[in-house]
Amino acid sequence: MDKKVYIESYGCQMNVSDSEVVASILAKDGYTAVNSAEEADLVLLNTCSIREKAEYTVLQRINEMNNLKARKKGLKVGVLGCMAERMREDLLEKKKVVDLVVGPDAYRTLPELLEQVGTGQKAVNVLLSREETYGEIVPVRLDTNGVTAFVTIMRGCDNMCAFCVVPFTRGRERSRDAHSIVDECRDLVAKGYKEVTLLGQNVDSYKWQQKPPVGSEEIASVVDFADLLEMVAVACPILRIRYSTSHPKDMTDKVLEVMARYDNICKYIHLPVQSGSSEVLKRMNRGYDRAWYMERMASIRIHMPTCAISTDIIAGFCGETEEDHSQTLSIIDEVGFDMAFMFKYSERPKTLASRKYADDVPEEVKGRRLQEVIDAQRKASSRRLATYVGQEHEVLIEGVSKRSTEHVYGRNSQNSIVIVPRYAEGVELMPGVIVRVAIEHSTAGSLKGRLLAMIEQQIA
Numbered sequence: 001m002d003k004k005v006y007i008e009s010y011g012c013q014m015n016v017s018d019s020e021v022v023a024s025i026l027a028k029d030g031y032t033a034v035n036s037a038e039e040a041d042l043v044l045l046n047t048c049s050i051r052e053k054a055e056y057t058v059l060q061r062i063n064e065m066n067n068l069k070a071r072k073k074g075l076k077v078g079v080l081g082c083m084a085e086r087m088r089e090d091l092l093e094k095k096k097v098v099d100l101v102v103g104p105d106a107y108r109t110l111p112e113l114l115e116q117v118g119t120g121q122k123a124v125n126v127l128l129s130r131e132e133t134y135g136e137i138v139p140v141r142l143d144t145n146g147v148t149a150f151v152t153i154m155r156g157c158d159n160m161c162a163f164c165v166v167p168f169t170r171g172r173e174r175s176r177d178a179h180s181i182v183d184e185c186r187d188l189v190a191k192g193y194k195e196v197t198l199l200g201q202n203v204d205s206y207k208w209q210q211k212p213p214v215g216s217e218e219i220a221s222v223v224d225f226a227d228l229l230e231m232v233a234v235a236c237p238i239l240r241i242r243y244s245t246s247h248p249k250d251m252t253d254k255v256l257e258v259m260a261r262y263d264n265i266c267k268y269i270h271l272p273v274q275s276g277s278s279e280v281l282k283r284m285n286r287g288y289d290r291a292w293y294m295e296r297m298a299s300i301r302i303h304m305p306t307c308a309i310s311t312d313i314i315a316g317f318c319g320e321t322e323e324d325h326s327q328t329l330s331i332i333d334e335v336g337f338d339m340a341f342m343f344k345y346s347e348r349p350k351t352l353a354s355r356k357y358a359d360d361v362p363e364e365v366k367g368r369r370l371q372e373v374i375d376a377q378r379k380a381s382s383r384r385l386a387t388y389v390g391q392e393h394e395v396l397i398e399g400v401s402k403r404s405t406e407h408v409y410g411r412n413s414q415n416s417i418v419i420v421p422r423y424a425e426g427v428e429l430m431p432g433v434i435v436r437v438a439i440e441h442s443t444a445g446s447l448k449g450r451l452l453a454m455i456e457q458q459i460a
């Protein structure tokens with residue numbers, strides 16, 4: 001009998017990508033992915049631990065599963081991902097509704113664990129691995145627009161930023177076989193996808209060693225991130241390529257040179273700064289200071305004058321003074337980020353910061369500082385996006401605008417959302433087409449434009 005699984009992803013893009021690996025493993029075990037918990041025999045929540053609020057949202061959702069279970073006899077509920085890793089005992093002991101707890105490196109064991117669950121037992125595997133990359137698994141695309149897809153290139157993180165729980169929940173860093181990444185990208189092209197985002201916690205430290213055949217005299221060659229980008233750009237000339245996330249301490253000029261050389265690599269870098277204060281960056285254990293970040297920024301602009309930069313910012317980290325905070329406001333202004341994800345600091349168990357520093361910025365001060373960061377960033381985004389007005393951009397259409405069925409939205413190379421009329425001279429713009437657009441209007445969050453021409457293919 002056909003079994004049905006519903007997978008709900010929380011948190012980062014990596015979780016979305018992992019859920020597609022899970023769907024693939026379960027497909028071999030006879031499961032079909034469905035779009036709602038109500039239709040499913042098995043509900044899996046792929047969870048995030050990055051901030052306390054993220055965990056709280058999932059805990060609420062787990063409670064909701066109680067009601068569903070009461071209505072649907074035989075329904076099984078599993079928790080995957082970072083919370084599985086961090087809260088295994090709590091989840092199994094305190095949340096009766098949870099049948100299954102599986103960490104990010106243990107998804108291959110899902111079929112056996114589900115067998116155990118089938119006999120009425122609870123099942124758990126939260127072992128972390130130094131090798132697992134799910135390299136050869138071809139993901140089953142979930143909730144897809146058929147146009148853009150994620151491809152994971154590495155897992156885990158060795159950086160130990162003081163605030164971050166990721167090294168504890170996702171384990172040590174390891175890179176996936178470069179050829180399997182290229183194959184997956186080629187497969188996406190064959191299936192009609194137009195854009196890929198290569199994913200890793202810290203893509204700049206991607207390193208994969210090609211071993212020579214046994215007995216050969218060849219020396220092992222190392223593929224770094226710049227090499228990988230180039231391999232994908234050459235193998236898939238009609239695919240738009242993005243990636244995330246970069247780390248300021250590891251981002252090399254070699255990567256910038258490759259980006260500049262290939263038109264199909266989007267001119268966009270997500271480069272989390274976290275704070276504008278060198279003192280705070282030191283306590284965060286980020287491995288760079290403000291001057292280093294600004295130097296990297298200058299190098300990006302030299303290599304690619306049109307490149308957009310987005311960032312992550314944390315307000316109210318341990319020991320942050322008003323002076324530190326004002327330096328964060330000033331770096332926002334100085335860099336002029338196109339976009340930013342902004343957060344209040346949230347202490348996470350086991351992290352360096354939780355062991356070493358007091359979470360001493362009062363909640364209301366954190367809140368006020370975050371608001372000031374958001375206001376400063378809003379101004380910076382508006383300023384940046386306004387510079388695009390009057391330009392012509394290539395836009396990959398992704399779908400119909402949520403606000404107006406008369407419009408479609410897509411993204412330019414710089415990753416800003418561009419809204420264009422859905423119909424032009426009797427032609428409807430469908431997801432997947434690339435169009436040349438005259439940018440006519442901007443806000444802090446998006447651009448509006450007019451269709452100039454359809455583009456058959458991007459030329460790399």
Ligand code: 5AD
Pocket residue numbers: 050051163164165272274312313314343344345346347348
């Ligand atoms: N508190 C607040 N924000 C955090 N981030 C990571 N850990 C924390 C934390 N403990 C933010 C960082 C990171 C992004 C993914 O989440 O800005 O870059």
Ligand code: SF4
Pocket residue numbers: 157158159160161164165166167201202247
């Ligand atoms: Fe966390 Fe730092 Fe690794 Fe990013 S680079 S996942 S912030 S430890």
